[in-house]
Amino acid sequence: MNFDLALFEQFIFLIGQITLVVVIGSFLCALLLVALSIYSIGRGKLYFPRFLKAGMVLLEGLSKALFRLFGLEDSEVLTFFINLHNSMNKKAFSEVPVEERAVFLPQCLRSARCPAHLSPEGLKCRSCGQCTVGWWRIVLEKMGYRVFVVPGSSFIKRMVKKYHPKAILGVGCLNEVKEGLEISDKIGLVSMGVVTLKEGCVETLVNWDDILETALLGIDPARIPGELADRPNGTSYTPTE
Numbered sequence: 001m002n003f004d005l006a007l008f009e010q011f012i013f014l015i016g017q018i019t020l021v022v023v024i025g026s027f028l029c030a031l032l033l034v035a036l037s038i039y040s041i042g043r044g045k046l047y048f049p050r051f052l053k054a055g056m057v058l059l060e061g062l063s064k065a066l067f068r069l070f071g072l073e074d075s076e077v078l079t080f081f082i083n084l085h086n087s088m089n090k091k092a093f094s095e096v097p098v099e100e101r102a103v104f105l106p107q108c109l110r111s112a113r114c115p116a117h118l119s120p121e122g123l124k125c126r127s128c129g130q131c132t133v134g135w136w137r138i139v140l141e142k143m144g145y146r147v148f149v150v151p152g153s154s155f156i157k158r159m160v161k162k163y164h165p166k167a168i169l170g171v172g173c174l175n176e177v178k179e180g181l182e183i184s185d186k187i188g189l190v191s192m193g194v195v196t197l198k199e200g201c202v203e204t205l206v207n208w209d210d211i212l213e214t215a216l217l218g219i220d221p222a223r224i225p226g227e228l229a230d231r232p233n234g235t236s237y238t239p240t241e
Contacts, residue, residue: 093214101169108202114130125149153180160189169192170193
């Protein structure tokens with residue numbers, strides 16, 4: 001069997017050229033992605049969101065390295081990614097009937113003295129008044145949501161498999177929310193994320209107004225509970241037409 005060394009060398013050279021083009025193209029694409037992201041962050045407005053989201057998924061590692069090079073922390077990048085995801089999913093979320101939505105709250109929001117016990121569907125909140133989770137759970141359920149207080153992502157996957165919601169609103173720390181949004185995308189589930197104000201295992205904080213703003217998307221004003229006029233945080237809520 002004759003071996004054509006010249007042909008083999010040409011083949012290797014071609015592979016090398018293709019690899020070089022791919023590497024340079026990926027770098028330039030990541031550089032454009034980072035530049036556009038930084039510009040969007042600075043302006044407070046998303047530009048070319050579909051390109052940004054696709055790029056963040058395909059070139060995440062390289063993009064993160066470039067973000068660090070430009071002085072952006074991982075937390076800033078994750079926050080931008082979550083805001084980007086929410087912006088792109090807002091319309092789809094608002095079109096899902098509230099009865100087919102679910103809210104997942106992290107157990108770290110509860111009081112350290114919480115009397116709730118863990119069940120196969122998460123914590124069974126007793127609305128004891130020692131934290132605001134119970135009050136908001138009732139309000140969200142009156143709006144039509146199915147609400148879960150869960151200790152981890154395994155419970156979320158289990159409840160999604162059991163109840164088959166078409167849209168979910170997840171609350172958690174930066175990494176948890178990002179991971180949840182990515183998992184939702186993979187299984188074709190419309191998702192929105194709200195990040196807690198501080199991280200920890202107990203008595204963390206969240207801006208409930210952020211949760212409410214998302215939860216009200218596409219909701220008939222007639223379904224908005226009157227209790228929102230006198231919320232635990234002392235602020236008032238005026239429904240918009």
